[in-house]
Amino acid sequence: MKYIEKLRKSGLRPTKQRLQICEVLFDTERTFHFTINDLVKKINEKLNHKISLATVYNTVHAFEKKGYLKQIPINSNQTYFDTNISDHHHFYDLKEEKLIDLENSDVGPINIFKKIDGKKIKSVEVLVKLED
Amino acid sequence: MKYIEKLRKSGLRPTKQRLQICEVLFDTERTFHFTINDLVKKINEKLNHKISLATVYNTVHAFEKKGYLKQIPINSNQTYFDTNISDHHHFYDLKEEKLIDLENSDVGPINIFKKIDGKKIKSVEVLVKLED
DNA sequence: TTACTACTTTATAATGATTCTAAAAAGGTG
């Protein structure tokens, strides 16, 4: 399996559950945005059995910490994650409640003129809210 | 009181609780960011009695709907609000877990080249995460 | 293979922010 090495390199044991979650998350044509609930549904569809909810949470957080997933800041009662870990921005369709990627070429360069002493910029994220 | 008219114009009855919350939120030198919990603490400090939690939630949401408060999208278990309703962006200090305003002059113009059919841009918000 | 240890999974309970409920209180109007 191609994910075994990836997990080992990260210091994560390649367990059955983690490998199966890798398949659901990363064996896709396109990247996508999801909540934990979305992911549990995908797992139940793709596999014919369940992975415990605690494991799904644990795994997603482990993957996020290792940089294989990104969390998207958005006002929702649920946390949104992204399998697209490149630097990029988002549309948020308020009616559909769906995120849409804005690739870097879709957004002009962003200049931040203000500086805070002793702090470095870690990331710059743009959220563009869409209405009808 | 200066807030009575403001509330009346919005179709909100100027109740004692709403006026007191107005004082805590808007009788300040500077705008600020807060969670519901922060606000409850401020109310308990400024006034010598409590306003029920449900009323604080109701009022904040009513004010947000009327445009007197903004919600700031951020990854937190609590919802952050802003008394600065101008178009502006934010630093988020990851260690302090504090928002810092970026005025429009602190950020260069932002160009979004992508369009989605039938959708209009409602807002563009930049979140700049800071680390040490 | 076996034994050992650390890590992982799991069911379940706990937490905590937010929302709901429905009855009491207060505002607006005449």
Add this chain to the structure above:
DNA sequence: CACCTTTTTAGAATCATTATAAAGTAGTAA
């Protein structure tokens, strides 16, 4: 005041997320 609507409130309910702790598994070295 009398009437009606809106608002407040305490408390319960909801629900995403995290914690717990016992059972299972992976890695490793004898």
